[in-house]
Amino acid sequence: MGEQAFISGNEAIGYGALYAGCKHFFAYPITPQNEIMEFFASELPKRGGVFVQTESETASANMVYGAASTGVRAMTSSSSTGFSLMQEAISAMAAAQVPCVIVNVQRGGPGGGTTQTSQMDYLQVTKGGGHGDYHTIVLSPSFVQEAFDFVQLAFYLADKYRHPTIILSDALLGQMMESIEMRKLEFTPVPEKDWAVGLGRKDGQRRMIFPGFVVGSMLREYLVAVSKKYEQMKEKETRYDTRGLEDAELVLVSFGSTARAALEAFLMAREEGMRVGMIRPITLWPFPYQIIKETSHKVKKFLVVEDNLGQMVEDVTAAVTEQAQVYHLGILARHLPGPSGLILPQTIYEEVKKIYGK
Amino acid sequence: MENRELLAGRPKTVLPIPHLYCPGCHHGSVFRLIAETMDELGIQDKTIGCVGVGCHAFGFMFLDIDLVSCLHGRAPAVATGIKRSLYGKPIVFTVQGDGDLAAIGMGTIMNAVIRGEKLTTIFCNNAGYGTTGGQLAPTTLLDQKTTTTPYGRNAELEGYPVHVAELIATFKGVAYSARCSLTSRAEYNRAAKAMKKAFQKQIEGIGYGFVEILEACPSTLKLSPKDALRWVESHMMEEYPLGEFKDIDSIP
Helix, strand or coil: EEEEEEEHHHHHHHHHHHHHCCEEEECCCCCHHHHHHHHHHHHCCCCCEEEEECCCCHHHHHHHHHHCCCCCEEEEEEEEEHHHHHHHHHHHHHHHHCEEEEEECCCCCCCCCCCCCCCCCHHHHHHCCCCCCCCEEEEECHHHHHHHHHHHHHHHHHHHHHCCEEECCCCCCCCHHHEEECCCCCCCCCCCCCCCCCCCCCHHCCCCEEEEEEECHHHHHHHHHEEEEHHHHHHHCCCCCEEEECCCEEEEEEEHHHHHHHHHHHHHHHHHCCCCEEEEEEEEEEHHHHHHHHHHHCCCCEEECCHHHHHCCHHHHHHCCCCCEEEEEEECCCCCCCCCCCHHHHHHHHHHHHHCCC | HCCCCHHHHCCEEECCCCCCCCCCHHHHHHHHHHHHHCCCCCCHHHHHEECCCCCCHHHHHHHHEEEECCCCCCHHHHHHHHHCCCCCCCCEEEEEEHHHHHHHHHHHHHHHHHCCCEEEEEEEECCCCCCEEEEEECCCCCCCCCCCCCCCCCHHHHHHCHHHHHHHHHCCCCCEEEEEEECCCCHHHHHHHHHHHHHHHCCCCCCCEEEEEECCCCCCCCHHHHHHHHHHHHHHHHCCEEEEEEEEECCC
């Protein structure tokens, strides 16, 4: 058993990074992720690490690019608006195969938006975000413990595939406090970073961090290599959590902090004897299409609950067989019209009852 | 080609591959200067170059050092990440064109010097965009015709040419800032000295080292190599005075 701690989701991101051996952090202030950078500002100097408050999220992502090019574990965090400013660099890191971790603690949008919670960046984070043909693994924590664990997992996956990895949190999870176990997760060894710059021209060879296709004739070779990498990620890294699928007649699909409300509604429905199941995607990319597809052979009703106007519902609709019906409960079902509204468990439960009885 | 090598030799830090520059372009000479400086200072094995976007970036193909390709304008941020993550050990420099550094990347270079990074930047000022075919740059001269100022740069519409070396010199964290040209052997030698100083300020941990080099782009000026060189002398050097604007051995 590791040490018990009562901390917020944002602090858990910080501790998780330290447990992953990340000592290099670059970020720009934005609500609701400030606690992450403040954590590093106070912790890294004590541990001989590097903390830089940057002039913009554009600079943060480019500094991570530089730092990670030397082979160290480097990270940045931001929130929706600032995350948008990082997209060019994320695309560049995917092209140049630079492993790093980027955290997006979502706030409301679009535009400058609000400082309070939402899940409006699902499409941006799963369908590219930046320009060009690339994907990044996206981990979606629902609990503070997962925020802590997933940072360690994200660094492992980044190094395993030599690729940027994203953690999609949100204001609700970032600001809430829960009791967690601080534990160092064990992973299989990751490849040696022999490609990194700053090794002193080891073996008399220069190291170059470049998009793999900088010379025209190499484009096809590059595309073949990265498509293999993306296929491997889909095959080996798709993660999800399921409940009650054995006898389910209706399945809830929900991610991130909203999945907590959905889980409560699931328990309420089960208590009332309704045969309800739940699928919680943990990797939003690669998306767990297969389990949803398989489930849709016997379950004909899916209710997607997400705190936006309907984004993940597109992936669920693409996954199910034609006979299945996909319903959506989104941001318009919040209990308050202002930015602090939430989709409450009771609201989800009422919706489940309505659809279940149809 | 062989004879030329016999006469001038090849810096150790340059790979024996041909460069991609147009006849009369000065970028090749700038990279030769960088290579000669690294040879002289013996820093080839501990230097990391950060490549911007523009014609200047092609020069890195023949530099035999560790390299990182950066997004347009962002090389000083990437260089910061590299330098800091290796606790200041490597020598890190950027080479940036006038569009890369003074237009899209102006905020990035300004903030790097504001933070007092210990880096070196070689700024290639050829008064226009070369790679994209000759558009207006912040350093384009007044009345100079470009493809996006076909009637000449008009101060009312496009403002005035920016003097980057003087601007950089005003920042406290900067140890060295100079402007040079390559219009004669004497100027080339002065540029070599400036470049050496700009690297030494970093090596000695004093502060930022910055060298702006006035260059000719015969292709976009639509001049012969020789006339383009003369144009740098007659037009660019009139707007942009050569000289050292800052050279200090400690930050006061």
